[in-house]
Amino acid sequence: MKVLVAVKRVIDYNVKIRVKADNTGVETANVKMSMNPFDEIAVEEAIRMKEKGAATEIIAFSAGPAQCQETIRTALAMGADRGILVQTDAELQPLAVAKLLKAVVDKEQPGLVIVGKQAIDDDSNATGQMLAALLGWSQGTFANKLNVADGSIEVKREVDGGLENIKLKMPAVITTDLRLNEPRYASLPNIMKAKKKPIETLAPDALGVDVAPRLKVLKVEEPPKRKAGIKVKTVAELVDKLKNEAGVI
Amino acid sequence: MAVLVVAAHDNKSVRANVANAVAAATKLDSDVHVLVAGKDCGEAARSAAALQGVTKVLHVEDAAYANWLAEDIAPLVVKLAPNYSHVVMAADSVGKNVAPRVAALLDVGQVSEAIQIVSPDTFVRPIYAGNAMATVQSGDKVKVLTIRPTNFKAVGTGGSAPIEQIGGEGGKGLSSYVGAELSKSERPELTSAKIVVSGGRGMGSGENFKIIEALADKLGAGVGASRAAVDAGYVPNDYQVGQTGKVVAPDLYIAVGISGAIQHLAGMKDSKTIVAINKDEEAPIFQVADYGIVGDLFQIVPELTAAVGKK
Ligand SMILES: Cc1cc2nc3c(=O)[nH]c(=O)nc-3n(C[C@H](O)[C@H](O)[C@H](O)COP(=O)(O)OP(=O)(O)OC[C@H]3O[C@@H](n4cnc5c(N)ncnc54)[C@H](O)[C@@H]3O)c2cc1C
Numbered sequence: 182m183k184v185l186v187a188v189k190r191v192i193d194y195n196v197k198i199r200v201k202a203d204n205t206g207v208e209t210a211n212v213k214m215s216m217n218p219f220d221e222i223a224v225e226e227a228i229r230m231k232e233k234g235a236a237t238e239i240i241a242f243s244a245g246p247a248q249c250q251e252t253i254r255t256a257l258a259m260g261a262d263r264g265i266l267v268q269t270d271a272e273l274q275p276l277a278v279a280k281l282l283k284a285v286v287d288k289e290q291p292g293l294v295i296v297g298k299q300a301i302d303d304d305s306n307a308t309g310q311m312l313a314a315l316l317g318w319s320q321g322t323f324a325n326k327l328n329v330a331d332g333s334i335e336v337k338r339e340v341d342g343g344l345e346n347i348k349l350k351m352p353a354v355i356t357t358d359l360r361l362n363e364p365r366y367a368s369l370p371n372i373m374k375a376k377k378k379p380i381e382t383l384a385p386d387a388l389g390v391d392v393a394p395r396l397k398v399l400k401v402e403e404p405p406k407r408k409a410g411i412k413v414k415t416v417a418e419l420v421d422k423l424k425n426e427a428g429v430i
Numbered sequence: 431m432a433v434l435v436v437a438a439h440d441n442k443s444v445r446a447n448v449a450n451a452v453a454a455a456t457k458l459d460s461d462v463h464v465l466v467a468g469k470d471c472g473e474a475a476r477s478a479a480a481l482q483g484v485t486k487v488l489h490v491e492d493a494a495y496a497n498w499l500a501e502d503i504a505p506l507v508v509k510l511a512p513n514y515s516h517v518v519m520a521a522d523s524v525g526k527n528v529a530p531r532v533a534a535l536l537d538v539g540q541v542s543e544a545i546q547i548v549s550p551d552t553f554v555r556p557i558y559a560g561n562a563m564a565t566v567q568s569g570d571k572v573k574v575l576t577i578r579p580t581n582f583k584a585v586g587t588g589g590s591a592p593i594e595q596i597g598g599e600g601g602k603g604l605s606s607y608v609g610a611e612l613s614k615s616e617r618p619e620l621t622s623a624k625i626v627v628s629g630g631r632g633m634g635s636g637e638n639f640k641i642i643e644a645l646a647d648k649l650g651a652g653v654g655a656s657r658a659a660v661d662a663g664y665v666p667n668d669y670q671v672g673q674t675g676k677v678v679a680p681d682l683y684i685a686v687g688i689s690g691a692i693q694h695l696a697g698m699k700d701s702k703t704i705v706a707i708n709k710d711e712e713a714p715i716f717q718v719a720d721y722g723i724v725g726d727l728f729q730i731v732p733e734l735t736a737a738v739g740k741k
């Protein structure tokens with residue numbers, strides 16, 4: 182079984198985000214970029230499937246500018262076998278990415294697609310569900326544990342009240358939650374080996390996908406700032422403030 | 431055109447956040463319908479009919495919808511959607527699972543976690559863990575959105591909208607429900623609690639969370655946690671507050687042994703009053719706290735628990 186994993190290049194989660202002065206977006210120049218953390222979990226899960234013999238080949242997909250090559254290389258260094266870059270400088274929203282992924286799925290026929298539950302830049306939490314819809318496949322979102330059985334996959338999901346178990350017919354789309362696994366670091370020899378692994382580059386047009394955004398971003402602003410309050414010395418003082426100043430207890 | 435709110439429920443009543451979703455919907459149009467689909471969910475349909483602002487409830491009885499599998503519920507919503515200008519769901523684990531599937535089947539984009547409705551086609555939503563606010567405009571024929579419940583004041587009850595029975599679409603057989611492992615708790619639910627006490631890595635163990643629970647019980651509060659506390663196995667996953675967990679905005683949020691990473695702040699910085707208890711006076715949590723107290727949580731929390739009960 183082939184497994185397709187999606188890896189998005191995002192601003193590293195440690196970077197302090199700055200909104201551009203002209204309110205068109207956030208500052209990305211000279212900012213550290215990394216693989217979306219949920220996608221590292223997706224890659225790791227695919228590798229573990231391959232190590233257990235449940236997967237035969239892992240394809241890492243990314244859509245975006247040429248620099249997404251680096252994100253794919255990271256996936257290859259972790260253990261993916263080859264990469265597909267859909268290269269475009271256009272702004273990509275989840276529906277467009279889902280359509281690009283669908284076009285690649287139609288070509289490659291994987292048995293499973295694993296994506297992150299959420300990209301930490303747009304925080305949409307939509308692409309995987311959209312892809313499953315477009316393919317008419319089952320979806321296992323916010324996965325905490327996976328178990329590939331014969332022609333089906335058992336998914337333990339993180340839901341509001343705790344955990345939920347469902348069983349999906351394959352092929353399926355999975356979205357990863359934080360507790361699915363702990364992603365490995367790529368070893369130096371594997372980083373070297375990854376340089377020789379192939380990356381195919383495609384254009385959205387060649388896949389017949391219109392990536393035009395459906396949501397027009399009118400402006401991006403700083404959130405209202407919360408100002409720091411005071412430090413209290415004693416518990417008695419705290420209780421007094423909560424009762425008499427804030428009125429919350 | 432009317433707005434369709436798709437309601438998650440437990441058969442007895444719709445989830446509390448449906449009242450927030452209805453509140454958001456009434457800002458879009460005065461005609462608000464609520465879809466309640468499931469098996470033996472008549473009581474839940476009646477609870478939806480009682481929400482202020484609801485003009486009609488669509489009640490569907492079909493075993494296929496008993497467990498809210500997105501593969502089955504989405505086609506039902508898609509069939510109804512052409513009669514509506516908007517489809518609205520609360521951004522909880524049901525809404526996040528179902529709404530994007532509906533959007534893609536309709537070939538429209540999704541507005542995720544709207545926090546403000548500027549006009550029927552323009553919405554504000556947080557991006558980058560709430561470090562930026564994007565105002566987005568949708569040109570799609572049907573607008574599919576999830577709303578962040580804490581940003582819309584819940585509508586009250588006392589209404590009596592008509593309930594219309596409609597047929598279901600049956601199951602697709604793509605997925606099946608096996609069971610759930612729900613964390614049992616007598617405490618108020620995290621996202622609607624008036625007071626939340628959360629513990630972080632500083633708690634050191636799951637056993638030590640007992641002191642958080644004792645304080646919570648004294649205050650009638652819900653219990654939350656940072657990702658680090660969940661990852662370490664101190665508490666279940668559904669306790670996680672943050673960018674990729676639950677968003678809360680109680681009157682009082684008490685952060686205990688939590689450093690205040692941006693991913694955590696994203697889930698609680700709209701709380702009315704924030705208290706931080708941390709032994710590191712440099713911890714970023716103090717930058718958002720109204721009242722900070724520097725010291726050992728193992729001393730301060732029991733002391734606070736003893737103090738809050740006193741008149
Ligand atoms: C993709 C991604 C998503 C994430 N999503 C979330 C999310 O949704 N929610 C979330 O919370 N985090 C999230 N995180 C993690 C986040 O970046 C932080 O790692 C996490 O919030 C830290 O948790 P913490 O504050 O409990 O632990 P730490 O940062 O380790 O802080 C522990 C604090 O406890 C204090 N302390 C220790 N002992 C005591 C004591 N005896 N008395 C008083 N104080 C004490 C210390 O001074 C310290 O400040 C995410 C990270 C990533 C990469």
Ligand SMILES: Nc1ncnc2c1ncn2[C@@H]1O[C@H](COP(=O)(O)O)[C@@H](O)[C@H]1O
Binds near residue numbers: 217278
């Ligand atoms: N441009 C992209 N390239 C590759 N994968 C993507 C891209 N956008 C989204 N994804 C995948 O979809 C997941 C969810 O993203 P989102 O719906 O934007 O929150 C991410 O974790 C990725 O796995």
